[in-house]
Amino acid sequence: MKEVVVLSGKGGTGKTSIVASFAAIAKKKVLADCDVDAADLYLLLQPQVKQEHEFWSGQTAYIDSEKCNQCGLCEEICRFGAIENYLVVPISCEGCGFCSQVCPVDAIAMHENMSGHWFISETHYGPLVHARLGVAQENSGKLVALVRQNAKHIAEEGNLGYIIVDGPPGIGCAVISSLSGADLALLVTEPTLSGMHDLDRIIELCRHFGIPALVCINKYDINEENSRQIESYCAKQKAEVVSRIPFDNVVTEALVNGLPVVEFSDGRVSREIENLWQSVSLALGV
C-alpha cells in the first residue's frame, strides 16, 4: 500500500480538483481529506457518511467565580493572554493548564474540548475519510493524523493499493502532519510569483522530511515564462515537473456541477490529469 499526499504551499492552486479526478481514475484506493479546516473534497465526491465520530482534543480553562479570590496569579503567569479580569478568554486559551496548577484556591478547572468531527464515508469511487474541525479550534494536526490513521486502516483491511491524500495549504502543523511518513508528495503549483515562492518552501519541507516530490504546474499557460522558470528551478531541486495543465474554465464548470473534471469532460485538462496519475502511480511503484 502506497500513500501520496497532494500539497501546494499556496492555497487555491487546484489540489482538490486534481485529487477528485484521481479518485475517479485510480483503482483500489482510499481517499483522505486532510484539509480539515476547510474540507472541500466531499463537494465533488458526494459521500454517504457511514460513521461519524466526535473529535475530543485539548482543554480550556474555566474559572469558578465563587471560589476565585481574585489574587491575579493566573493572569500573571499565563503566557497566552488568555485571562482578563479573572475570567478566561476561551479563544486565546491554549489549554496548558498552568493556571489551574498554580491557583491557590483551586478555582480553575480544565474542561475537555469537543474540537470537531471525523467521518468514514462511502463514495462512488471508494471509501473517503474526512473531517471537520470545529470553528476556531486548535489541534488540526492531531485531527489530520487521525484521518490518515483511519485511511491506512481501511486500505489495509480492504487490501487497497493506494491512499490518496488531499492536503492543506501552508507548511505548518497540519501540513507536516499530512506529510510525515508518506511515500510521495505531489506538489501542485501555478506560474505566479506567489505560487513559485510557496513552491520553494514546500519543496524544502519535503526535503526536510525526506519525502520525494513530483511537481504539477496548473494553469501553466497563464504565464509561460514563469512556467519555464519553475521547470528549470525544479530540475535543480530534483523535483521533477511531470505535468502541465492548461487553464480552462471546464475545471470550474465541473466544480459547479459537483463532478471531478475527468468525469465531466474528456478535453485536454482531463487527458493531462490522466497522464499525471500515470506518472504518480509509476513513481509509487505499485
Next chain:
Amino acid sequence: MILSVASGKGGTGKTLIATSLAFALSEKNKVQLLDCDVEEPNADIFIHSHITQSYPVFIPIPKVDETKCTYCGKCAEVCAYNAIAVVNKKVLIFPELCHGCGACSYLCPESAITEEGQEIGVVEKGNSGNIELIQGRLTIGQLMAPPIIREVKKHIDSRNEVIIDVSPGTSCPVVEAIKGSDFCLLVTEPTPFGLNDLSLAVEVVRELGIPCGVVINRAGVGDGKIEPYCSEQRLPILLRIPLDRKIATLYSKGVPLIEGMPEWRNAFFKLFQDIEEIVSVNQAAK
C-alpha cells in the same frame, strides 16, 4: 483602523486585495501592512519593500539541569502537550510539541528547569513609500505559527491604517491573525468551494464578534450562489472583481492590481469608505 483580510479557502485573492488596498490608502495615510500568513508570506512580492530589519522569534523550551533533577516526574505530569517524558532516570524533551507555557519550569520542585529560546521563525520589517511592511516567516519544519503572528502584531501602531493579510483556513493561526481587528474582509470566489469555505470563515469571524463584509473575486465564473448566501446572512458585498485574464497575468508577475490597472483605484477608495462607515455605525451601536 485595523482591517484583516481573510478567506477560508486559499487562492481567492486575499493578498491581491490587501496589497492594492494598502497602496490606495498609502496615497493619503501611513499604512502598516502585516503579512500574518507566516507559513507562506507573499505580500512583499507586490510591495517590494526594502527589508531593513529582521529578528528571530523564539519560543521558550525547557532545559533540565540533571544535577538538580530527582526524576520525580512532576514536569511530565503538568505538561499538557506531552512535550516532556521522564523514563529510567532520563528526562526527554520534544521541543516541537512544546507550546512554551512555562508550567514545567515554574512547578519543578527542585528548580531544575530553566528555559532557553528555540528559534521558530523571523519577523522582518521594511518600507515602501508610505507603507510599512511587517512580515512573519515560519522556519521550515516548525509547527507553530501563532507565536510568530503574535510577534508581528506587536508592531501595530493604531495611529496608522493597519491591514492584516491572513492565512487560509479557519484554525488557530487564522484566529490569532484576525482577533483584535475592527473589521474583517472575506475574499471569496463564486464556486461551491468558495461558498463552503466562506461560510466557515464567517462562523469564525462571528465567533470573534468582528463585523465583516465580502469581496467576490473572479465574479462571472461559477455559480450564482454566493450572493443569495450573503443576503441571507446579511453580509454586505463590498467589491466584485471579474475574472479577467489581464488581472491574472498582473498577479502572476507580482504587479499590484491598482498599479497595473489604475482604473481600479477608485474602487479601492470606495471599498475603504464603505468599511469605515460600517465600523463607525457598529461602534455607535456599541
